[in-house]
Amino acid sequence: MESHSPGGAEGGGFFDIYKPSQGYHTRVWTGVAAGSLIVWFAYFLYEKLELVGTGATTRYVQVGAAVATILSLGLVTYWLLALNRKVCDFLIATEGEMKKVNWTSxxxxxxxxxxxxxxxxxxxxxxxxxxxxxxxxxxxxxxxxxxxxxxxxxxx
CATH class of the missing domain: 1.20.5 (Single alpha-helices involved in coiled-coils or other helix-helix interfaces)
Structure with missing residues (x-):
C-alpha cells in the first residue's frame, strides 16, 4: 500500500521540499513572479477596502485582509512550488529543456x-x-x- 505524505519525500513534513536539488532556478523565479503578483494583489485589495467605511476599524480590515491574502496565497504558492509533485516535476523538466536550448551569441x-x-x-x-x-x-x-x-x- 502506498502512503502519501503531505511533504515532498516519503515520511517528510510540510517543510521537506520535493527534489530540492533539481529545478532550483525555475522554482525560484516562478516564486519571485508569483510573490510579486501576490503583493500587488494584496496592495490592490488594501486600496479597494478603503471604500468600505470611514470608521477606525477600516484600517484594521484593510491591513488584515492584505496580510491574510499574502499569507494564504504565499502558502498556496509554496505548496505548488515545493510540495506538489506534478508541478515540481513539470518545473524540473522545463529547466532541463531550457539547458538543452542553443542560445544565440x-x-x-x-x-x-x-x-x-x-x-x-x-x-x-x-x-x-x-x-x-x-x-x-x-x-x-x-x-x-x-x-x-x-x-x-x-x-x-
Whole structure:
C-alpha cells in the first residue's frame, strides 16, 4: 500500500521540499513572479477596502485582509512550488529543456536589436511624413478643416 505524505519525500513534513536539488532556478523565479503578483494583489485589495467605511476599524480590515491574502496565497504558492509533485516535476523538466536550448551569441543579439530599433525609428518617421502629407492634402481639398493654424504650428 502506498502512503502519501503531505511533504515532498516519503515520511517528510510540510517543510521537506520535493527534489530540492533539481529545478532550483525555475522554482525560484516562478516564486519571485508569483510573490510579486501576490503583493500587488494584496496592495490592490488594501486600496479597494478603503471604500468600505470611514470608521477606525477600516484600517484594521484593510491591513488584515492584505496580510491574510499574502499569507494564504504565499502558502498556496509554496505548496505548488515545493510540495506538489506534478508541478515540481513539470518545473524540473522545463529547466532541463531550457539547458538543452542553443542560445544565440551576444553579438548576434546586439546586431538584431540594432536592426529592430532602426526599422522602428524609420517606420515612425515614414508614418509621420505620410500623416503630414495626408493632412496637407485633405486640408487643401477642403475635407479636413484644421482650425487654429495646425499646419502652421507644425511647420514653424
Amino acid at each position: 551576444r553579438k548576434e543579439i546586439i546586431g538584431s536589436t540594432k536592426v529592430v530599433i532602426f526599422v522602428v525609428v524609420f517606420m515612425s518617421i515614414l508614418l509621420f511624413v505620410v500623416d503630414v502629407f495626408f493632412m496637407v492634402f485633405f486640408n487643401a481639398i477642403g475635407v479636413l478643416k484644421a482650425g487654429g493654424g495646425t499646419l502652421q504650428e507644425l511647420f514653424k
